[in-house]
Amino acid sequence: MAGPWRFATLRVVRGDIFKAENMAQPPTQAGMSLQHSKCVKYAVNGEVLARQGAMVAFRGNLQFEVKSQGVGNFLKRAVTGEGVSLMAVRGQGEVWFASGAADCFILDLEPNDALSINGRNVICFDPSLRYDIQMVRGAGMFGGGLFNCVFTGQGRLAIVSEGAPIVIPVSPQAPVCVDTDAVVGWSSSLQTTIQKNQSLKSMLRGGSGELFQLALQGQGFVIVQPSEGKPAPAQASSGGGLLGNVLGG
Template identity: 45%
Template structure:
């Protein structure tokens, strides 16, 4: 049998040790010998003996935050030995090494594909967001030592924040945790209406300090439009707002 399909470039990526590697630009291979945390539904194939266990949002506290904010990561724990292949709608995949200490990364939950259990993570309110927008108010802060795989819809740009930097909050994939962030209405930045026509940019996210921000060439739908829960006034008032405030204070 002959076909370009059997070109060596399509063969399984060789791995010398356990851990994450890119099978190709749109698929992650995990040479598993223990455990890995992945997005639910990301498995496209595996070889060997593995057990899949749903983790919901990653614990009771994170689950409650996710229900109140509409943000978070539906996770599963995969344990065993063998080769695990992960993907998300043919998005581009990138592997990042966090090296502990002050090496922290804020990531849009929808762009998290998999990470090693040695990493710690939690939902955090995006600094400066307030209640200006119904999306992107909460993102995932990762810290510790280990590898994490993220997805980008299209080839991203990595912007060095060495001058005032702005991005659509739905296109911002991840950024240095030490950056100062803010949300601005379009009219505050001169992107308002012109002769009764809108620009389509309701809010813009700003970044300042020293670090980087990764921006993908695609805008995600707000979580509130997908799940119906949102993070607007529902999270800000009544008992829900009080419970959320308590959780975020931990």
């Protein structure tokens, strides 16, 4: 059992919850780190961008503001019906981000990297990264299109996965097909198409509706979570569960 913890009342409280791995420690450097597997900590000395609703705690002199999405993304929102629900956290202090106790991971992007990420899996990212809402290539068969967020530049990006993710290499000799509701993201250099598998629809999901997969070809990787995510609300765009929530709830 962990040692006692003394509150201002001098009452001694004991319990495993006070183990060292659960205790918030003073930051050693600015930027992003894992508090533990379910929570991302960001030591702010300037600014960090995050999905609205992802903040669970903070301390210090911090201000939270709705992030302007820019004219281009505003127009895309008008067309797609999708919102870019970002907030900017500015000042000096510490802030903790999480999403439904999902597993958290930090990705390091180099200047030549480009990742296409499902908005609902984004937690926070460095302001040095650029992002853009883009239609998933090959997804024109859906009336409203299918949209994802593409990150480029140099910096760190925190994402979540509902369960331990699977990272699958993709090569010209070994293309990969993934469930459109389970995909987290992929190398944006990959070629994508949407496939409809009639033979599987009678075996999966009770045989209701068509079963779509996202097919990826080229050289790179795809990240898949062992979950199909939460059901999309009825008013969601016709893009359905596939990457429908572009940096939004």
